[in-house]
Amino acid sequence: MxxxxxxxxxxxxxxxxxxxxxxxxxxxxxxxxxxxxxxxxxxxxxxxxxxxxxxxxxxxxxxxxxxxxxxxxxxxxxxxxxxxxxxxxxxxxxxxxxxxxxxxxxxxxxxxxxxxxxxxxxxxxxxxxxxxxxxxxxxxxxxxxxxxxxxxxxxxxxxxxxxxxxxxxxxxxxxxxxxxxxxxxxxxxxxxxxxxxxxxxxxxxxxxxxxxxQNSGQSMEVTKEMIAHVQELPLLDALEYAAERNALARATDDCQLGIQAFLDKQSMIW
Incomplete structure (x- = not known):
């Protein structure tokens, strides 16, 4: 915390x-x-x-x-x-x-x-x-x-x-x-x-x-960046980019901490 x-x-x-x-x-x-x-x-x-x-x-x-x-x-x-x-x-x-x-x-x-x-x-x-x-x-x-x-x-x-x-x-x-x-x-x-x-x-x-x-600063930052960027890409490129960001996010400390807190039934305070 x-x-x-x-x-x-x-x-x-x-x-x-x-x-x-x-x-x-x-x-x-x-x-x-x-x-x-x-x-x-x-x-x-x-x-x-x-x-x-x-x-x-x-x-x-x-x-x-x-x-x-x-x-x-x-x-x-x-x-x-x-x-x-x-x-x-x-x-x-x-x-x-x-x-x-x-x-x-x-x-x-x-x-x-x-x-x-x-x-x-x-x-x-x-x-x-x-x-x-x-x-x-x-x-x-x-x-x-x-x-x-x-x-x-x-x-x-x-x-x-x-x-x-x-x-x-x-x-x-x-x-x-x-x-x-x-x-x-x-x-x-x-x-x-x-x-x-x-x-x-x-x-x-x-x-x-x-x-x-309540929200991870890192997650809000990347989500905001993605919202702007995907609009510039063709559909398949946008989906590929989204999948790559999804995969990268899974290994971040914020994601690991947030998932563990949820599984432990704890409220995460960022």
Whole structure:
């Protein structure tokens, strides 16, 4: 049985992002409420730093992404976007890839990332909720990709949205630019569950801590990796890959410990 760490750590060199870790759950909070948590270059950089910190933190097993203020994230900071739009193509490509790297980082992170959405999530902000492994929302939350309404493109986010909800629903959201309710987002597969706002914080925190206690971190990491990878493979290749991972998993310490605990009728605390 492993001891449960209760220490809390913070990353101090962040301006727009808060980072805390306690009881093996890291909480990354968007903290630019006066700008509706809009994403500029620095905020994206700080998010990347916070996720790097969580991934490298041995005391962290599950990550919660949430936001301060009434808006989860309004997407790109339009004033910033207008400024960089007057730069060279090369500069704009570098800036675009900066956001791409953040989304890819979250999607492929070794640790489970849970989005907690208690306000509107627009464009790149909706993209943040999309790339997380699980997304829990308050009934008042709204989701949407309104880029086409301002002559912009939902370019990077659509790659992940197509994977998550399929072409028909993705086309509806991306081509109309309309917002949808949390309940509709759940029906589309964009949101995992809708929770009463006064229960959302406690529910997500309890879920994260329960996953830390009940689940093997190694198993969650490999399962997440496989979910992403098998979608890239032809059917027979995907099955072969799955069989190989199945065989490798049987010899791991975590699998041996978990099976023995089950056979001994003991509760495994990871």
């Amino acid at each position: 492993k001891h449960l760490p209760t220490t809390s750590t913070a990353v101090t060199a962040l301006h727009y992002i808060d980072y805390q870790c306690s009881n093996r759950v890291a909480t990354i909070t968007l903290n630019r409420p006066e700008k509706r948590n809009a994403l500029n270059y620095q905020m994206v950089s700080e998010l990347k730093q916070a996720f790097d910190t969580a991934e490298d933190d041995d005391e962290c097993k599950v990550i919660i992404l949430k936001a301060a203020g009434p808006v989860f994230c309004s997407g790109a900071d339009l004033e910033y976007l207008q400024t960089v739009g007057n730069s060279s193509y090369a500069d704009n490509l570098d800036d675009s890839k900066h956001l791409l790297q953040l989304f890819y980082q979250i999607y492929t992170l070794k640790k489970v990332v849970i989005a907690q959405v208690a306000g509107t999530a627009l464009a790149g902000g909706c993209g943040l909720a999309t790339v997380c492994d699980l997304t829990y929302a308050a009934p008042s939350a709204k989701f949407g990709y309104p880029e086409v309404k301002i002559g912009f493109l939902p370019a990077i986010v659509k790659v992940f949205l197509l994977r998550k909800i399929g072409e028909a629903r993705a086309k509806e959201l991306l081509l109309t630019g309309d917002l949808i309710s949390a309940e509709k987002a759940k029906a589309y597969g964009l949101v995992t569950e809708v929770m009463p706002e006064n229960q959302l914080d406690t529910f997500v925190r309890d879920l994260a801590e329960r996953m830390c206690l």
